[in-house]
Amino acid sequence: MVKPTQKPKSTHTEGEFELIGRFADVLGTDLPPEIVVGIGDDCAVARRGDDFDVYTTDTMVDGVHFRRGQIPWFDLGWKSVAVNLSDIAAMGARPLHCLVTVGVPGHVASDDLAEVYRGMAAVTAEHGGTVVGGDVVRASELFITVSAIGTLSGASGGGGGDGGKDSLPLLLRSGARPGDVVAVTGDVGSAAGGLKALGERLAGGREALVDRLHRPTPRVAAGKALVAAGVRCAIDISDGLVSDLGHICDASAVSAVVRLPDIPVSPLLKEIYPDEWVELSLSGGEDYELLFVASAELIEGLRDAVDVPVTVIGRISESTDAPDVSFLSEDGRPVHIDAGGWDHLKQ
């Protein structure tokens, strides 16, 4: 979905973000009253009676978001839908339906496209969001655009009703408060490890990292469990931990401190990339884990309800100047992370 405030990296270039800004300027005004969240979160949100419907769309273009020949056709279908289901998960909603458009160059075989659709059917069978229609168009480059709708009950986990965005029973980027802690599902960096491994000989466990890149698990069940437990702030990690935590800080007007040794990273990633795993886990992106914020007590209490490990990695504080993400080492000292290109770290 459109995220006009974020700094681009993996999925968008600078020029694209300028255009998204224009897009938001032209279209983002005068939204009808049922739109409770417009452009700027993982999904747009529309009130439907007592429920909330969430909408998202994401596109994968050959040569930009994937390379034909590197990603199996089945995985391409899986991922193109999974990244949309992940946006729905990041709102705490349940996927309902998807529409799928494929732009097809003449040289793509029909059998290969059928594999793409099989991958789509597989991810929706497992995580919801049946494909109910779509389109196939002639194009000079391969692209897949998926749009998805999800829903959640207005009664989920209390709250919801008195009009303020903060009282909505949704996971929003704007829900972080000073004193809350920052947590993440699963582990981070493996997808970025997979991207790195694509350029190398696929041995020694690299295949498993590539699978993390090509067949991400949308955290739909976890997102629903978070909302039910009372969590109100989350984002899915598509651009990278630092960047996506920055989006939460920007939207919530807060800062965050992350303890580097607490970030969950798979032993396999550490083994294969002993010198790079820290950077991969901080700014790699495409893990599609959920990064979320709530009180420490609430998070301790929800572990059993979530189907994936939850790790607390940091804390939210007041912003003294601008929203900011900073890092502490094992002994509690500030660490400068050189992740060039990330404004949050450039100061």
Added chain:
Amino acid sequence: MVKPTQKPKSTHTEGEFELIGRFADVLGTDLPPEIVVGIGDDCAVARRGDDFDVYTTDTMVDGVHFRRGQIPWFDLGWKSVAVNLSDIAAMGARPLHCLVTVGVPGHVASDDLAEVYRGMAAVTAEHGGTVVGGDVVRASELFITVSAIGTLSGASGGGGGDGGKDSLPLLLRSGARPGDVVAVTGDVGSAAGGLKALGERLAGGREALVDRLHRPTPRVAAGKALVAAGVRCAIDISDGLVSDLGHICDASAVSAVVRLPDIPVSPLLKEIYPDEWVELSLSGGEDYELLFVASAELIEGLRDAVDVPVTVIGRISESTDAPDVSFLSEDGRPVHIDAGGWDHLKQ
């Protein structure tokens, strides 16, 4: 939306339709029970409590569906959304929201894209379906994918409830019955005249035809009025009158006879293209008028409720062999129309 049974012309090539068939094979099975219409109509339809939600998506690719430089940027935005609203109109539903994805080559200026978004905002302001989100991605060719959701009340115009598709209060391709008459809103052929005029000097009224091509009116109000009056069968004219009537005949397992002199054609089109207007009106496409079928009495009674002229052009009959569209001249004699490429006419 995906129309796996139709023969391609303006919007799809043969190869694309083969792929759509595969798509439907892989994805079209095991739809959940709330999907009352899947792939194969103007929109997919999902039951939502007492209401029905309709989904559609359409894409315009530079060099395939339009040519950059020929269509004004504003009109490109208008049309990309209008064709989706037209699909919603062809179900009799009310547009709710749209998501918009634009694939942008580096050489497209931000100001031009802003014009595209202004065109989108203009058509939704007039006909409904607010753009609530979307995406901008880098691509080597310009494309716009719009997905739209609409809704209609399960109580609209009676019917709806006992489970059969025919009892749904929707405009479906499958709702034509022998003895019904065929009618059309507005006039047909002008958009095709506009396409022809693009290659000529824009004078003598040709600009007005080009406007019909570039800024079609989605017949949203008319579609809602048809459903409210009890009509249950319609399609929007995107591929051309003959082709789209053929889709109704195929889906309804009936045949149709059209009286050529009754087809509504604008005086301007006849004046500019005195030798071609018959062919343009039959197979031109992109008019986005509604072609609908109901009893003669019902259609006579609804004229005042519809905000655009309605013209009866033919009649539905039993199919003796396969579904078939045929034509009669002014004096009631069968006419052979040579519209090469249309299977319905090749016999």
